[in-house]
Amino acid sequence: MTALVLKNVGVLDTESCEVTRYDNVVLEGGKIVEINTAPTSEDGKDVIDCGGLTLMPGxxxxxxxxxxxxxxxxxxxxxxxxxxxxxxxxxxxxxxxxxxxxxxxxxxxxxxxxxxxxxxxxxxxxxxxxxxxxxxxxxxxxxxxxxxxxxxxxxxxxxxxxxxxxxxxxxxxxxxxxxxxxxxxxxxxxxxxxxxxxxxxxxxxxxxxxxxxxxxxxxxxxxxxxxxxxxxxxxxxxxxxxxxxxxxxxxxxxxxxxxxxxxxxxxxxxxxxxxxxxxxxxxxxxxxxxxxxxxxxxxxxxxxxxxxxxxxxxxxxxxxxxxxxxxxxxxxxxxxxxxxxxxxxxxxxxxxxxxxLRKENELGNVFVGAKANLLLVEGNPAEDVTLLSKPDNMKLIIKSGEIVKNTLN
Ligand SMILES: [Zn+2]
Known part of the structure; x- marks a missing residue:
């Protein structure tokens, strides 16, 4: 599986409920392997520009x-x-x-x-x-x-x-x-x-x-x-x-x-x-x-x-x-x-x-080492959780590092 770089994201921390802007998040082998504040090498990797939308755990x-x-x-x-x-x-x-x-x-x-x-x-x-x-x-x-x-x-x-x-x-x-x-x-x-x-x-x-x-x-x-x-x-x-x-x-x-x-x-x-x-x-x-x-x-x-x-x-x-x-x-x-x-x-x-599920070490938040089960959504669900009641609002759905839905242009 080719590594995937999600560029230009706001990462929602489900513990603090803060959104922090990152340059990119890198997925490989079904996991999150890097969360970077500065650009990373994109050689041999698939790249998606997330347009500043919110990245959160599945x-x-x-x-x-x-x-x-x-x-x-x-x-x-x-x-x-x-x-x-x-x-x-x-x-x-x-x-x-x-x-x-x-x-x-x-x-x-x-x-x-x-x-x-x-x-x-x-x-x-x-x-x-x-x-x-x-x-x-x-x-x-x-x-x-x-x-x-x-x-x-x-x-x-x-x-x-x-x-x-x-x-x-x-x-x-x-x-x-x-x-x-x-x-x-x-x-x-x-x-x-x-x-x-x-x-x-x-x-x-x-x-x-x-x-x-x-x-x-x-x-x-x-x-x-x-x-x-x-x-x-x-x-x-x-x-x-x-x-x-x-x-x-x-x-x-x-x-x-x-x-x-x-x-x-x-x-x-x-x-x-x-x-x-x-x-x-x-x-x-x-x-x-x-x-x-x-x-x-x-x-x-x-x-x-x-x-x-x-x-x-x-x-x-x-x-x-x-x-x-x-x-x-x-x-x-x-x-x-x-x-x-x-x-x-x-x-x-x-x-x-x-x-x-006793899986806090791999699920429920966005961190290095977590399983790459991720959503890219418009807005901040920590402020308006009804955003998650609208599946159309989910532009990207990733499970185990693989894209299952992508409606970004
Ligand atoms: Zn029941």
């Missing part, structure tokens, strides 16, 4: 489901594996073209996608996966119909299913080991119900404390961590106390629990895009369910304020499902900016997200 979404293309989780779980994979390819490509150069799948994606993306068969973001999410019998992701008593083991082998069903300490331990063996980078659990009209009520907890503690221990044995789908304060409190590291959705968190999250070093991953697009599903909801969804959305905004006040780091997540909704991924920047400063929102999709 975006990271910490909560996606690349296999979800249908409204309904049970319907999605029943799709052909080939159809799920074909649609996921399109979903992944869309994410990359919105500037997301890394995504963390929070249930469903398998190692095949990681290999396909790494080798370039799929043109998409780098993927971090948990395999299937662990769910107890009768839990939020037990997608079997009530009359269906067949062994749920088959759900592990449906690509469109997100669940790995397990009950009791020996089974949950084995489930973690199976997911790690299959290539999971971290472990995801379902720790309470959800908002789906026909699903498990939100106030139902899931897994005993013994089971959660065993899952956390097994993940730690494999040098990784646990993420939990947790809405209610009780569920969040339990997960945090038992050693879960990232709290997904985190809708009804109290000030007290947020304080504990801070003390324990937890990271919250709010997912506003999914709440903001619930209307699309409203035809299948009763007025009462619509009202509950509205309340959850309001609480989710309020939760971000509580988390900020407690000093809990937040990472960027979207959690979109139907194939027609994935384009709302970038709107998450606009939603969050209603209650949070631009700087915080920018950091959620860069340095904080890199922390979630």
């Amino acid at each position: 975006l990271i979404d910490c909560h996606v489901h690349i296999n979800m293309s249908s409204w309904s989780t049970p319907q999605n779980a029943a799709l052909h594996n080939s159809l799920v994979a074909a649609r996921a390819t399109r979903i992944l490509n869309g994410m990359l073209m919105r500037g997301f150069t890394t995504v963390r799948d929070t249930g469903g994606a398998d190692k095949g996608y990681v290999i396909a993306t790494d080798e370039g068969t799929i043109v998409g973001p780098d993927l971090v996966i948990c395999g299937k999410m662990l769910c107890q019998t009768g839990g939020h992701q037990d997608v079997r119909a009530k009359w269906d008593n067949q062994d749920p083991e088959y759900l592990r082998f449906q690509l469109g299913s997100k669940s790995h069903m397990c009950d009791g300490v020996p089974e949950v331990r084995k489930a973690v080991r199976q997911e790690i063996r299959a290539g999971a980078d971290y472990i995801k659990i379902i720790a309470n119900g959800g908002l789906a009209p026909t699903g498990v009520p939100i106030n139902h907890l899931a897994f005993s404390e013994e089971e959660i503690a065993a899952i956390v221990e097994e993940a730690a044995i494999a040098d990784t961590y646990v993420a939990a789908h947790a809405y209610t304060d009780k569920s969040i409190e339990r997960c945090v106390r038992l050693g879960v590291r990232t709290i997904e959705h985190c809708v009804f968190v109290s000030e007290e629990t947020a304080q504990m999250m801070k003390e324990k070093g937890c990271i919250a991953v709010p997912t506003m895009a999914t709440f903001e697009t619930l209307e699309g599903k409203s035809s299948s909801m009763t007025p009462e369910q619509q009202e509950r969804a509205r309340q959850a959305r309001e609480s989710a905004y309020n939760a971000m304020v509580i988390l900020k006040e407690a000093g809990v780091p937040m990472a960027f997540g979207t959690d979109l499902t139907h194939i027609s909704l994935h384009h709302h991924q970038s709107d998450e920047f606009t939603y969050r900016s209603r209650v949070l400063p631009a700087k915080d929102v920018l950091q959620s999709a860069t340095i904080n997200a890199a922390k979630v």
